[in-house]
Amino acid sequence: MNHFWIILIGALVGSSCSILGCFLVLRKMSMIGDAISHSVLPGIVIAFLISGSRESLVMMFGAAAIGLVTVFLIQMFQNSGVQADASIGVVFTALFAVGVVLISLYTRQVDLDLDCVLYGEIAYAPWDMLHFGGTSIGPKAVWGVGASFLLNILVISLFYKQFKISTFDPALAASLGIPVVFFHYLLMSLVSISTVASFESVGAILVVGMIIVPAATAYLLTDKLSRMIMISIILSIVSSLLGYYVAYLLDASISGTMVAVTGVLFLVALFFSPKHGVLIKKWSRRKLLQQN
Amino acid sequence: MNWFSLFLDPNTQWILMGSMLLGLSSGVIGSFAYLRKQSLMGDALSHAALPGVCLAYMLTGTKSIFFFLIGAIIAGILATAAIGYITRNSRIKQDSALGIILTVFFGVGIVLLTQIQHSNSGNQSGLDKFLFGHAASMVKLDVYTIAGISAVLVVLCFLFFKEFKLLSFDPGFAKGIGLPTILLDQFMMLLIVTAVVIGIQAVGVVLMAALLITPAVAARYWTEKLHVMVILAGLFGAFSGFVGTVVSSMVNNLPTGPLIVLSATVLFIISVLAAPNRGVLAKTRLRVSAKSEYQPLTNQRVKEKSL
Structure with a gap:
């Protein structure tokens, strides 16, 4: 049963992250996912210190708020003349440092393991069961991640058209009267919420990996946004399945292998994608030359 | 603990020396x-160093910073090559390529780390520290290594200053006058990788990026x-x-790495506010004074003010 729960958690994290990842990759903001996943740390710690528990919604909101603050600060420095990637780097490292200092200051009150936060241990997630009326109804992580997955699906499908236009052509979207800035921040808060929901059970590295890699792989395979989202979800599910199996064989970190498998899938797509693959392109060029 | 005795303590002197030189070179x-708009390269490279370090440990079985350095440099060169290959040969943009390499290399690194943990449990504690840095436990040899390498890095930057300057501002022109731009590019990457690797030891993977970015910005x-x-x-x-x-040596229980990053951030915030021409205060003052003494300006003067 534990096998099933771990794979389910991995697949849920993967799907909910890769939906958002598609938009981030297309908007050339992939590193913002990385930044948010690191900078929510102080939000988690502060929320934990205030509420005193790990499972409350307070934590979710605290982290989502910090995620928005991150994006806002990045935008602000960028507007004042700092290069985009440098302002990302300054902001997330500063916030992460604040988080680490807070953890070490309140190390007795805060029951958070820094190692666990960074590279996570999905293997322990199934033991943390949620009880409802005396009977256990599955691991807590499944409910948390599942809820954020549903939220993402709901918001993205409700505003699919708006997200699509403001991703591909923000100027057109603005001229059509779509509040581009609002959707920007909506997307960012979804990223923060998904990050926080998956953070503790699987670690930042799997979250960042699942945001960027399956979406980028899907980007190589198709030219249609709806298909890109579907493909990236399928890829993330496949990599959590395969990743778990490989980790089981090697007795290694599950999050690590899941990310490594997404990397292998990306490599395959990079070379053999029917339309954009490096080898396929080379081969068709050679065929063209021979015909001439 | 008072200030004076702090500086007399030889152990603190070492650590101070090491972290100052590290800050200087990075x-x-x-x-x-x-x-060159490659700030986040430091972030990617510090994550990508992990599998190299783990492999170096697995192959040699020692925790020497020298072998770690070689492993990490090889991993870093592979990572930069992969990022370059992906951006050149596919429709993936540079930011996604960075993210992919960062996460995949780090993921592989964690897999290797767990392998090491499972194979001989007693020996991996030093590797674990590698992730978050442990400036406080640097020994004399570490400081010597850091100091030596930092000095070499600074001297190299001094020697190649003209070339790097040209490469940063106008790579096309640099190529035009016959500089080996690709080689120089790789050389600069090598310097970044080296700085990252010696820094990881002191401040950890995540915060090393800050040492490269924040002081420069x-x-x-x-x-x-x-x-x-x-x-x-x-x-x-x-x-x-x-x-x-x-x-960190005065307050108990505070890690050095995050504090170094936070003090760099404080410097950054001061700069944002108070810098003479580009700072927020100076800009506000300029705007207020421009508003108060409004007069039809000639094009020339508008240009002067807006720059």
Whole structure:
């Protein structure tokens, strides 16, 4: 049963992250996912210190708020003349440092393991069961991640058209009267919420990996946004399945292998994608030359 | 503990030396990285170093910083090559390529780390520290290594200053006058990788990126001249290394790495607010004075003011 729960958690994290990842990759903001996943740390710690528990919604909101603050600060420095990637780097490292200092200051009150936060241990997630009326109804992580997955699906499908236009052509979207800035921040808060929901059970590295890699792989395979989202979800599910199996064989970190498998899938797509693959392109060029 | 006895303690002296030199060299190299829009490269490379370090440990079985350095440099070169290959040969943009390489390399690194943990459990504690840094437990040999390598890095930046300057501002022109741009590009990457690797030891994977980026961005606010910026960034880096180390040795239980990064961030915020021409205060003052003495301006004067 534990096998099933771990794979389910991995697949849920993967799907909910890769939906958002598609938009981030297309908007050339992939590193913002990385930044948010690191900078929510102080939000988690502060929320934990205030509420005193790990499972409350307070934590979710605290982290989502910090995620928005991150994006806002990045935008602000960028507007004042700092290069985009440098302002990302300054902001997330500063916030992460604040988080680490807070953890070490309140190390007795805060029951958070820094190692666990960074590279996570999905293997322990199934033991943390949620009880409802005396009977256990599955691991807590499944409910948390599942809820954020549903939220993402709901918001993205409700505003699919708006997200699509403001991703591909923000100027057109603005001229059509779509509040581009609002959707920007909506997307960012979804990223923060998904990050926080998956953070503790699987670690930042799997979250960042699942945001960027399956979406980028899907980007190589198709030219249609709806298909890109579907493909990236399928890829993330496949990599959590395969990743778990490989980790089981090697007795290694599950999050690590899941990310490594997404990397292998990306490599395959990079070379053999029917339309954009490096080898396929080379081969068709050679065929063209021979015909001439 | 009072100030004076703190500086007399030889152990603290070592650590102070090490973190200041580290800040100095990474500030200097970070300036070039910033101007070439490669700030996040430091982040990617510090994550990508992990599998190299783990492999070096698995192959040699020792925790020597020298072998770690070689492993990490090889991993870093592979990572930069992969990022370059992906951006050149596919429709993936540079930011996604960075993210992919960062996460996949780090993921592989964690897999290797767990392998090491499972194979001989007693020996991996030093590797674990590698992730978050442990400036406080640096020994003399570590400081010697860091100091030596930092000095070499700074000297190399000084020697190749002209070439790097040209490469940062106008790579096309550099190529045109016959400089080996690809080679220089790789060389600069090598310097960044080296700085990252010696820094990971002290401040950890995540925060090493900050040592490269933050002092450089802060220095950029104060000047329009590259040599001033490089010197300032080095000074800012050294100063934050100093402050971070002193604070962490005075307050119990605080890790050095985050404190170094926070002091660099404070310097950055001061720069954002107070820098003479580009700072927020100066800009506000300019705007207010321009508003109060409004007069039809000639094109020439508008140009002067807006720059």
